[in-house]
Amino acid sequence: MTTDHDRIAGYADALLVLARAEGNLDEVEDELFRFSRALEGSDSLRSTLTDPGIPAAKRQSIVEDLLGGRASNTTTSLISFVVGSGRSRDLPAIIALLVERAASEKSKVVAEVRSAIALTDDQQSRLTAALSQATGKSVAVKVIVDPSILGGVVAQVGDTVIDGSVVHRLAQLKTLL
Amino acid sequence: MIAGALLAAEEGFEAPHKFLPETYELLFGFIGFAVILTALIVFAGPVIKKALAARTQKIQDELDRSAAAKASAEAEAARVKADLAGAEAEAAGIVADARREAEQVKASQLALIDVELADLREKAAGELVAMRARSLSEVQGSIALRSIEAAELIVRRNLDQETQYALVERYIDQVGRMQGV
Numbered sequence: 001m002t003t004d005h006d007r008i009a010g011y012a013d014a015l016l017v018l019a020r021a022e023g024n025l026d027e028v029e030d031e032l033f034r035f036s037r038a039l040e041g042s043d044s045l046r047s048t049l050t051d052p053g054i055p056a057a058k059r060q061s062i063v064e065d066l067l068g069g070r071a072s073n074t075t076t077s078l079i080s081f082v083v084g085s086g087r088s089r090d091l092p093a094i095i096a097l098l099v100e101r102a103a104s105e106k107s108k109v110v111a112e113v114r115s116a117i118a119l120t121d122d123q124q125s126r127l128t129a130a131l132s133q134a135t136g137k138s139v140a141v142k143v144i145v146d147p148s149i150l151g152g153v154v155a156q157v158g159d160t161v162i163d164g165s166v167v168h169r170l171a172q173l174k175t176l177l
Numbered sequence: 178m179i180a181g182a183l184l185a186a187e188e189g190f191e192a193p194h195k196f197l198p199e200t201y202e203l204l205f206g207f208i209g210f211a212v213i214l215t216a217l218i219v220f221a222g223p224v225i226k227k228a229l230a231a232r233t234q235k236i237q238d239e240l241d242r243s244a245a246a247k248a249s250a251e252a253e254a255a256r257v258k259a260d261l262a263g264a265e266a267e268a269a270g271i272v273a274d275a276r277r278e279a280e281q282v283k284a285s286q287l288a289l290i291d292v293e294l295a296d297l298r299e300k301a302a303g304e305l306v307a308m309r310a311r312s313l314s315e316v317q318g319s320i321a322l323r324s325i326e327a328a329e330l331i332v333r334r335n336l337d338q339e340t341q342y343a344l345v346e347r348y349i350d351q352v353g354r355m356q357g358v
Contacts, residue, residue, distance in 0.1 A: 177321030
């Protein structure tokens with residue numbers, strides 16, 4: 001009997017194989033990760049893509065319109081495939097597992113990094129090295145631009161959170177006062 | 178006699194003595210008087226004597242009853258006076274007891290009131306301190322909130338691209354200095 005976890009794992013493996021076959025796994029992985037976080041952060045997008053009243057073709061069309069020009073064709077196709085299969089609700093879990101397995105294949109752990117501004121390649125590279133040194137693990141950084149943290153960076157590696165955001169500093173100040 | 182003398186004078190009769198009647202008149206008068214007196218003594222005397230004795234006895238009885246009543250009344254008055262004196266003493270004792278008891282109750286009530294007042298004062302002081310602390314805490318909280326809001330506003334205004342970049346750089350430096358997180 002196939003459980004939800006098995007199904008999610010099956011989709012994650014399939015997407016991972018397809019992305020690897022296309023030869024741009026890192027790029028697709030990042031785009032999928034960002035789309036996953038965007039989906040989690042947007043109630044309207046999530047309800048639209050999971051609405052059974054909207055035909056699958058229409059939902060796929062929405063995804064393609066949304067990502068067209070902003071993500072690679074591979075990423076758009078993979079997301080469209082999952083949405084067309086009626087698994088939009090599982091999309092964040094599928095992508096999380098995909099990212100985790102991709103990192104695991106490279107003997108890395110995923111570091112989810114939230115920054116108020118986009119990081120340069122150099123910053124990402126130095127941050128990856130810094131996080132690897134701090135945690136003692138080889139990390140694969142996934143950056144999400146999140147203006148709600150006002151400034152600075154928040155990194156989460158497994159259960160460890162290193163919060164250097166302005167919003168966190170303000171919260172600390174509020175507690176102190 | 179005067180009338181007789183006048184009548185005799187008018188009729189030309191001359192009496193042997195101007196004032197004294199004839200001797201036989203005196204004799205008959207005396208005898209008649211003696212008879213009547215004797216009759217009175219014999220017949221009316223005992224009756225009168227008995228009536229007088231009865232009246233005397235009655236008066237004596239009345240006097241005796243009065244004396245007895247007076248003695249009884251005096252005894253009763255003495256008893257009442259004694260009772261009254263006893264009652265007065267008892268009343269004085271009761272009043273004294275009541276006064277003493279009232280003083281004790283008053284003293285205990287005053288002591289109780291003093292204790293309650295001290296308790297109330299202590300509670301009021303405690304509440305005042307707590308209220309002051311609450312007010313101070315509320316004011317501090319309000320000031321803190323306003324300060325944070327102001328700080329957030331200032332931070333938002335001053336977070337230009339350069340500052341954002343510097344924050345990211347500082348974060349990378351800090352994480353780079355961490356070990357075994």
